[in-house]
Amino acid sequence: MSLQGQQSIGTKTPLIPIRKVLPWLIACGFLLLLPQVFPSGAGLTIMNQMAITIVFALAYNMLLGQAGMLSFGHAVYMGLGGFFCMHLLNQVEYNQLYLPLPLLPLFGGLFGLIFAFLIGSFSTRRAGTVFAMISLGVGELIAACSIIIVVFFGGEEGVSGDRTMGPQVFGFDFASQLEVYYLTAIWLVLAALGMYLFSRTPMGRIANAVRDNEERAEFLGYSQRNVRWISFCASGFFCGIAGALFAINFEILTEENLNLATSGSILLITFLGGVGFFVGPVIGAVVFTLLQTVLSLYTEIWQLYLGILFVLTVMFFPSGLTGLIAMHFRPWNLSKVGLLIRPYAKIAGPALVLLFSAIAIMEILFHARHSSIGSEEMNLFGMTINSHSPVPLIIAVGLLLISFFVVRKLAPGLLDAWQDANHQERET
Amino acid sequence: MENNQPTPAIELRNLHKSFGLAQIIQGVDLAIHKQERHAIIGPNGAGKSTLFNLITGKYVPTAGGVFLHGENVSGMKPYQINRMGLSRSFQITNIFAKMTVFENIRCGLLWSMGYKYSFWHLVNRQRNVTDRAEEILQQINLLERRDELAGVLTYAEQRALEIGIAIAGGADIVMLDEPTAGMSASETSYMVDLIRKVTEDKTLIIVEHDMGVVFDLADRISVLVYGEIIATDEPQNVRESAAVQEAYLGTAVEEAG
Ligand SMILES: Nc1ncnc2c1ncn2[C@@H]1O[C@H](COP(=O)(O)OP(=O)(O)OP(=O)(O)O)[C@@H](O)[C@H]1O
Ligand SMILES: [Mg+2]
Numbered sequence: 001m002s003l004q005g006q007q008s009i010g011t012k013t014p015l016i017p018i019r020k021v022l023p024w025l026i027a028c029g030f031l032l033l034l035p036q037v038f039p040s041g042a043g044l045t046i047m048n049q050m051a052i053t054i055v056f057a058l059a060y061n062m063l064l065g066q067a068g069m070l071s072f073g074h075a076v077y078m079g080l081g082g083f084f085c086m087h088l089l090n091q092v093e094y095n096q097l098y099l100p101l102p103l104l105p106l107f108g109g110l111f112g113l114i115f116a117f118l119i120g121s122f123s124t125r126r127a128g129t130v131f132a133m134i135s136l137g138v139g140e141l142i143a144a145c146s147i148i149i150v151v152f153f154g155g156e157e158g159v160s161g162d163r164t165m166g167p168q169v170f171g172f173d174f175a176s177q178l179e180v181y182y183l184t185a186i187w188l189v190l191a192a193l194g195m196y197l198f199s200r201t202p203m204g205r206i207a208n209a210v211r212d213n214e215e216r217a218e219f220l221g222y223s224q225r226n227v228r229w230i231s232f233c234a235s236g237f238f239c240g241i242a243g244a245l246f247a248i249n250f251e252i253l254t255e256e257n258l259n260l261a262t263s264g265s266i267l268l269i270t271f272l273g274g275v276g277f278f279v280g281p282v283i284g285a286v287v288f289t290l291l292q293t294v295l296s297l298y299t300e301i302w303q304l305y306l307g308i309l310f311v312l313t314v315m316f317f318p319s320g321l322t323g324l325i326a327m328h329f330r331p332w333n334l335s336k337v338g339l340l341i342r343p344y345a346k347i348a349g350p351a352l353v354l355l356f357s358a359i360a361i362m363e364i365l366f367h368a369r370h371s372s373i374g375s376e377e378m379n380l381f382g383m384t385i386n387s388h389s390p391v392p393l394i395i396a397v398g399l400l401l402i403s404f405f406v407v408r409k410l411a412p413g414l415l416d417a418w419q420d421a422n423h424q425e426r427e428t
Numbered sequence: 429m430e431n432n433q434p435t436p437a438i439e440l441r442n443l444h445k446s447f448g449l450a451q452i453i454q455g456v457d458l459a460i461h462k463q464e465r466h467a468i469i470g471p472n473g474a475g476k477s478t479l480f481n482l483i484t485g486k487y488v489p490t491a492g493g494v495f496l497h498g499e500n501v502s503g504m505k506p507y508q509i510n511r512m513g514l515s516r517s518f519q520i521t522n523i524f525a526k527m528t529v530f531e532n533i534r535c536g537l538l539w540s541m542g543y544k545y546s547f548w549h550l551v552n553r554q555r556n557v558t559d560r561a562e563e564i565l566q567q568i569n570l571l572e573r574r575d576e577l578a579g580v581l582t583y584a585e586q587r588a589l590e591i592g593i594a595i596a597g598g599a600d601i602v603m604l605d606e607p608t609a610g611m612s613a614s615e616t617s618y619m620v621d622l623i624r625k626v627t628e629d630k631t632l633i634i635v636e637h638d639m640g641v642v643f644d645l646a647d648r649i650s651v652l653v654y655g656e657i658i659a660t661d662e663p664q665n666v667r668e669s670a671a672v673q674e675a676y677l678g679t680a681v682e683e684a685g
Pocket of ligand 1: 450452470471473474476477478479519
């Protein structure tokens with residue numbers, strides 16, 4: 001998975017350039033080995049969830065990043081794909097429908113595609129705000145339907161099923177988490193590869209063109225509306241695959257899979273990772289899932305941290321976490337990363353103190369306000385402290401101020417080093 | 429005089445366009461022959477660009493019609509008209525600033541080379557597209573800038589790219605809106621040669637303020653003043669026409685001097 005969002009290739013490309021294939025091979029090897037490192041049930045569940053979120057986020061970025069379309073209701077296509085797959089699984093269980101489980105995501109994709117085709121037929125007529133508003137409206141509409149149309153969506157309980165009732169494939173019945181992990185991982189690679197290749201087709205390139213300058217694209221023979229519609233259908237297809245993988249993993253779909261909160265978080269994930277890069281959504285999904293699953297074990301206010309992270313990213317790094325990494329390519333190519341090590345090391349300590357003291361303040365305040373009466377003790381970074389006494393709070397605020405001051409003192413030095421590291425001498 | 433001619437490449441019949449109360453194009457009749465190089469001149473605000481926008485489908489005429497190879501195209505979308513073999517450049521540079529120079533040209537090629545909405549070809553693998561794009565880059569003198577982002581090119585280079593995108597698709601009617609505006613004398617003369625070369629055997633419609641360019645390139649000239657064509661004739665006759673002198677050339681000469 002190349003970090004470059006777009007690039008053009010020299011005229012003489014070998015049939016399969018190793019430089020392009022290598023990242024994919026590494027990713028595959030990584031996916032193969034992961035269960036050895038995290039063999040626990042919880043670990044597998046987190047990894048599966050991560051894989052599903054990656055597919056969903058990549059599909060979302062086909063719209064947001066590649067085609068410049070901001071959708072506020074994209075959970076619909078993943079959710080509907082998932083609901084249909086859940087019903088298919090029930091058909092397999094009760095009506096002897098012959099459908100091997102590994103093929104289910106294909107059907108999920110088809111359902112996502114069909115709905116994207118139908119809804120896209122009117123929502124993609126216009127770009128920008130009009131498209132965003134229609135997507136929001138449709139998202140709300142389908143989420144409301146999911147509570148009203150009980151036959152299909154199962155009301156509040158949702159629809160559940162059993163993935164193990166289908167025909168066995170090579171002796172696997174997919175009862176174990178590990179088998180599901182590998183099934184999910186294979187579909188992750190297939191879907192990611194599909195989306196990557198799509199971005200390299202004439203259609204993918206023209207989607208970029210319409211994103212950047214829809215007027216000019218029209219004068220080159222392309223209907224901007226059709227380009228958006230096709231992008232939307234492609235995105236819907238891959239969202240449906242994510243929905244099917246969700247159905248396989250969790251064996252239940254509810255209103256939550258369709259609602260606006262889910263639509264909002266996929267936007268957040270994609271943006272956090274970086275919309276301008278193919279791997280952006282991958283990084284966003286990994287970070288988000290880790291925060292959601294691991295951080296939530298340690299703190300109740302993880303969503304607050306996520307929100308702060310999101311706001312900081314939008315404000316300071318609009319090209320996302322991937323953009324932050326990609327910023328370092330230029331110093332790297334100039335062999336000047338070395339210049340950055342010292343200033344980074346210098347600022348790292350104070351920055352960490354700043355971070356942790358800010359966390360401490362929020363945790364103490366939260367505990368003081370929300371703990372049950374009488375329980376004044378809380379655990380903070382391994383220390384037991386009294387959240388109701390002012391001392392810890394005063395210390396935390398003090399540390400925050402001091403470290404903030406030090407970081408501000410060091411920042412200009414870092415900035416200078418950054419300029420140096422990006423500066424190319426004109427001597428040859 | 430048009431009666432026993434073959435169908436004109438473009439024919440405007442009693443064309444009108446108003447924006448609200450402002451009547452910008454007020455009854456234009458014009459036939460442009462196949463393989464003719466036709467210049468449209470006129471003072472600022474005369475409606476030249478508006479005329480371009482009407483012919484290329486960006487605007488819908490208020491009244492009257494635009495006929496392309498005899499077919500009424502008024503009300504059609506720009507992409508439909510483009511697919512019938514008409515392409516244009518813009519007065520205000522209108523490129524894909526965030527794409528490379530090469531990709532800009534390639535975008536101009538894809539539809540006409542039959543790739544359409546294909547998502548089953550890898551675009552980098554299509555040697556014919558790459559070769560053709562590089563040929564065009566060579567022609568417009570931008571091959572060295574191939575992998576640069578279009579947005580960082582100099583003004584003159586962007587103007588060349590603008591024309592490169594327009595001619596890439598190989599349309600048989602090419603419309604250029606002030607291709608040499610803002611260029612130095614040497615850039616202008618290069619551009620004129622380029623335009624002559626790439627529009628060989630094609631129909632060219634050009635809006636231009638530089639009279640040197642106009643008289644150099646055009647087979648015929650139309651003079652547009654306040655949304656009306658006051659003369660269409662061969663360069664020699666236009667130059668000598670008193671009405672044109674008064675309406676336009678006099679001021680242009682003054683401006684130039
Ligand atoms: N979309 C529009 N809405 C309202 N008025 C417009 C619009 N487009 C053009 N006009 C008006 O139409 C008139 C003619 O504009 P046009 O751009 O066609 O002139 P032009 O002959 O190309 O001039 P120039 O030589 O300066 O390029 C101008 O007065 C302009 O303000
Ligand atoms: Mg104009």
